[in-house]
Amino acid sequence: MNTTGLKNDNIVALVDCNNFYVSCERVFNPKLNNKPVAILSNNDGCIVSRSQEIKDLKIPMGAPGFKYEALIKKNGGTLLSSNYALYADMSSRVMEVLAMFSPDIEIYSIDEAFLGFNGFKTRNLAEFGNKIKRTVFQWTGIPVSVGISKTKTLAKVANHFAKRYSAFKGSLCLLNDERIANALAKTPVSEVWGIGRQYDKFLRQNKIETALQLRDADDKFIDHYLTSTGLKTVLELRGYSCIDLDDAPISKKSIVTSRSFGKQVSELSELQEAVSEYVTRAAEKLRKQNCVAGLLIVFLSTNRFKEGPQYNNSLSTTLFPPTAYTPDLIEKALNLLEELFLPGFEFKKAGVMLADIIPEKDVPLSFMEVNYLDDKRKKLMETVDKLNRIYGQDTLFYASNGIKKDWKMRRAKLSPHYTTNWNDLPKVK
Ligand SMILES: [Mg+2]
Incomplete structure (x- = not known):
């Protein structure tokens, strides 16, 4: 696999709010603390956010609320309609606090953001992660988990462990190669960021069941069977940063x-x-x-x-x-x-x-x-x-998008869109 030009000494954190919608409700109604709370979607009454107590009752995400209403009530819990104006406001407060910790913040979804830590290599990053977690909670009331590692995909893995195992107390820094390998060995391939169901099945058929096995898979196999998105995922598991949020897997939320x-x-x-x-x-x-x-x-x-x-x-x-x-x-x-x-x-x-x-x-x-x-x-x-799609992005565009676009990021050195734009196809003379 070609890794020329890719960096493998980045440091990136993923900060993810825990049970975000439920947590927002709890900030303003502390009676909901320590009790089962589920939030329903606007339209069809399906559960879109679950407190830990709801998860412990084995009530699945996306389940119709009415089916579990009796069970939730019996356990002293509450079902609530979603209040997206509140969640949007709380999200912006959380992001504002996060922006204080790094000039390089990329908001990934309503309750998740990546923070670049490249200038922070001499810091005690494990302690820094804890500090972020404490500060967000103190200032907004929202509990978050922090995962720190070398790439976005690895930060996702670290975050997952931080959230799942109470021993980490909500923050985990994975920068040591041995610890990264350990975590990847315990991560099913289906849980890797961007590995969809389709891939999961195919990979399992080829005896790739953990994230570690995917990372260490044969280059020829990867080049041959994986799409460019899959390739990027493998590179990221190997510690090379290459996923921009523009082409990152889409968050469902x-x-x-x-x-x-x-x-x-x-x-x-x-x-x-x-x-x-x-x-x-x-x-x-x-x-x-x-x-x-x-x-x-x-x-x-x-x-x-x-x-x-x-x-x-x-x-x-x-x-x-x-x-x-x-x-x-x-x-x-x-x-x-x-x-x-x-x-x-x-x-x-x-x-x-x-x-x-x-x-x-x-x-x-x-x-x-x-x-x-x-x-x-x-x-x-x-x-x-x-x-x-056929003639290239912005063949038809909205007048309000402008033409000159002086505000755009300078991308004079951008390589041509060899694969997505006819005009950029290399010409044979
Ligand atoms: Mg979350």
């Missing part, structure tokens, strides 16, 4: 598009272009999995590690009926941005998150409003997606 700008941005018009483009990308991903979203969040931040006035904030709006229609989402996002924006600041980053994600097929048809799925809008989106 939420879709995030967020990027640091290529320069400091202070004009609203430039932020509008950026946010509009992020919404476009997020909505494409949403439609690709045949889903609609019920919540839209827009966030904005200055560079906390640079001198000058600081401002970090986010706003959300619920989407009812849930939708995947880009023009509507852009309009709503730009309204939120206008409310969020304050002149006089130099912004470093903006982002968009879609949450309360449900499959199209689960959207109830009894809404009073015209549903995105029933009318021409869905057809239009399908056509746009198809054209952009």
